[in-house]
Amino acid sequence: MSYYDDLLTKIPKIKKILDNDNDSVIYHYTKPEKLLGIVSNGTLRFSNVLYLNDKAEVAYSYKLIINLIDETPDLNPDLFNKIKKHFEDKYKHIVDGSGELLNNLEYFTTSFSSENDNLTLWNNYAKGKSYTGYNIGFNKKKLIKEMGEKGFLPIYGSVIYDRAKQIKIIKNIFKKWNNLFEKALKMKRNNKVKLFDILFELVDVLNIVGIFFKTPQFKNEKEYRIVIVNAFGVKDSKPTKVVEKNGLFVPYIEYFFDKTSVSSVNIGPTFEENIFYTSTNRMLLNFGYENIEVNRSRIPLRY
Numbered sequence: 001m002s003y004y005d006d007l008l009t010k011i012p013k014i015k016k017i018l019d020n021d022n023d024s025v026i027y028h029y030t031k032p033e034k035l036l037g038i039v040s041n042g043t044l045r046f047s048n049v050l051y052l053n054d055k056a057e058v059a060y061s062y063k064l065i066i067n068l069i070d071e072t073p074d075l076n077p078d079l080f081n082k083i084k085k086h087f088e089d090k091y092k093h094i095v096d097g098s099g100e101l102l103n104n105l106e107y108f109t110t111s112f113s114s115e116n117d118n119l120t121l122w123n124n125y126a127k128g129k130s131y132t133g134y135n136i137g138f139n140k141k142k143l144i145k146e147m148g149e150k151g152f153l154p155i156y157g158s159v160i161y162d163r164a165k166q167i168k169i170i171k172n173i174f175k176k177w178n179n180l181f182e183k184a185l186k187m188k189r190n191n192k193v194k195l196f197d198i199l200f201e202l203v204d205v206l207n208i209v210g211i212f213f214k215t216p217q218f219k220n221e222k223e224y225r226i227v228i229v230n231a232f233g234v235k236d237s238k239p240t241k242v243v244e245k246n247g248l249f250v251p252y253i254e255y256f257f258d259k260t261s262v263s264s265v266n267i268g269p270t271f272e273e274n275i276f277y278t279s280t281n282r283m284l285l286n287f288g289y290e291n292i293e294v295n296r297s298r299i300p301l302r303y
Contacts, residue, residue: 007205018157018212025263026112026224027135029121035134039287046108046228048251049211050094061210062091068170075174079181079199086203106232107211108253112224117297120220122268137264146258155227159212161219169209177202228253264293269301
């Protein structure tokens, strides 16, 4: 069990809330040219969560944590003033381009959906009548297991859109680590070391859990995320690359997956579904993907 997996087990019910540990398929929606790159190279791109497309989305959980610290009485100020400053700095870093980050841990993620034929997501990748989106289905258990075996420390689960549930989770975390801190204050030996460990453990937990929070307006996406934790610039850390996206330089980790974890490729709504279907099958054979199910969307197009 990894350090980060162990952290999640310390949060009441959080692992069960994020993931039910079943053998379901998760679907990565993408453009046709990106799909070609994924299957030809056998890679998924995990992007740094600080530099996702919508900075309001990235900063959402930071602001929620800051507000809840202010609204929650009886928290130890020695611990939570530091926690508040950490997330204020992260918020400023994203929104204002200022602020100093507390440590060198970075979090990389790629997005999936639990649905293989989601109109909201198809609309993000379609262009007019002749250009459609695709998604590639991965056997969730196989993908996560192989990532763990390759040392990528995957943290995974469904995105939580219910704000009341988000608040309940964060308050439970506050309560648990506040109690740990209060108990450590009463210890006579190794007091400073223990207090320091609790501070950084709480920072890690809140950072990780916050990645799985989004505003309710995105709930139709039914998003599922896999997160990789990486210590930048440290020996044995995963190498990062950088891609330019809409003028932004986004660090990412390239993950080489096993072909056996791919279960299907699904084609978005299109008027030319037959030729898209046959060309997709031929493309998959070209790169050694045999017995991969190819599906057409069942969503009707309107003229």
